[in-house]
Each structure stands twice: as structure tokens, then as C-alpha cells.
Amino acid sequence: MAAALPPQLAEIVEDFNALSEQERLELLLEFSDGLPELPERLAGHPELLEQVVECQSPVFLTLEVGTGSDRPVSLYFSAPREAPTTRGFAGVLHEGLDGLPAADVLAVPDDMPHQLGLTRAITPLRMRGMTAMLGRIKRQVREALASGD
Known part of the structure; x- marks a missing residue:
């Protein structure tokens, strides 16, 4: 199933699935520590970010779609420590999708969060939030492509 994923995201999914359930949670925490801070131009402007209301925590995201034939996607997240x-x-989404062509981001299966093997370790509500983050990213990419940004 991971074969349909872009290589950098497929590698992350493989890393998670090679671990025990407890180790998967520890790896998720490592990704938490690795999430970059917002760039200064976005940090003081919450109105530029979209809240993922399905998440139990206040998570906000935005993205930019670059120019050129592959239209690379740059992702930005704000999530509390x-x-x-x-x-x-x-x-995980930042490391797995940031910099990929827009078409590759849009091709990521909607059930990708479930491929991490966390469904038994994390509540269904949190899994829904994870799926919603991916959905917001894909919607914003489609909107950016449609508007010509």
C-alpha cells in the first residue's frame, strides 16, 4: 500500500511500521520535536493560517505552491508543544510532503494517516484530526492550482 506514496512519505510509513506500537508513539514524538517553527512572515499573522477544527488541539496550517512545471508545495504548521x-x-506531513510537486501531494491516499499503524495507540478522534490535516492540505493545493497562484 505504501507504494502509492511519494518516496519520502513512503519511507516514513515504513519506519513507523517497522516498530512496535510503543516505539511508534516515541517516533511520533520525535516528529513533534522536528516540526519547524513558522517563518517570521507568518508567525505574527494567524489570519493567514487555516485552523484544523477536527483536531483536539489548536492546529493551524497554510501552504504555498511554487511556480514551474512541478509546482512544489511548501507547508507551514502551527501546533502547540x-x-x-x-x-x-x-x-510527519511536513517531512513527508514539503517540497513535493503539487500533483504528488494531491495523489497521496486520504487514508495515509492510518498507514502509520497508530490506530490502536491513538484515539479515533485524534486519527480523524490527522486525516483532516491531510484533507486541508490537499484542498489548499487544489485551490492554489485553480486560482493560478
């Missing part, structure tokens, strides 16, 4: 699970999944 006190919400390591949510922040960790944002980190």
Missing part, C-alpha cells in the same frame, strides 16, 4: 501527538503528525 503541549500537543505532541497532533504536532507529531504535522511533523
Whole structure:
């Protein structure tokens, strides 16, 4: 199933699935620590970010779609350190999708969060939030492509 994923995201999914359930949670926390801070031009402007209301924690995201034939996607997240699970999944999406061509981001299966093997370790509500983050990213990419940005 991971074969349909872009290589950098497929590698992350493989890393998660090679671990025990407890180790998967620890890896998610590592991704939480690795989530980059917002760039200065976005940090003081919450109105430029979209809240993922399905998440139990206040998570916000935005993206930019570059120019050129491959239209690379740059992702930006704001997630509190006190919400390591949510922040960790944002980190997974950032590392797995940032810089990829828009078409590759749009091709990621909607069930990708479930491919991490966390469904028994994380509540269904949190899994829904993770899936919603991916959905917001894909919607924003489609909107950016449609508007010619």
C-alpha cells in the first residue's frame, strides 16, 4: 500500500511500521520535536493560517505552491508543544510532503494517516484530526492550482 506514496512519505510509513506500537508513539514524538517553527512572515499573522477544527488541539496550517512545471508545495504548521501527538503528525506531513510537486501531494491516499499503524495507540478522534490535516492540505493545493497562484 505504501507504494502509492511519494518516496519520502513512503519511507516514513515504513519506519513507523517497522516498530512496535510503543516505539511508534516515541517516533511520533520525535516528529513533534522536528516540526519547524513558522517563518517570521507568518508567525505574527494567524489570519493567514487555516485552523484544523477536527483536531483536539489548536492546529493551524497554510501552504504555498511554487511556480514551474512541478509546482512544489511548501507547508507551514502551527501546533502547540503541549500537543505532541497532533504536532507529531504535522511533523510527519511536513517531512513527508514539503517540497513535493503539487500533483504528488494531491495523489497521496486520504487514508495515509492510518498507514502509520497508530490506530490502536491513538484515539479515533485524534486519527480523524490527522486525516483532516491531510484533507486541508490537499484542498489548499487544489485551490492554489485553480486560482493560478
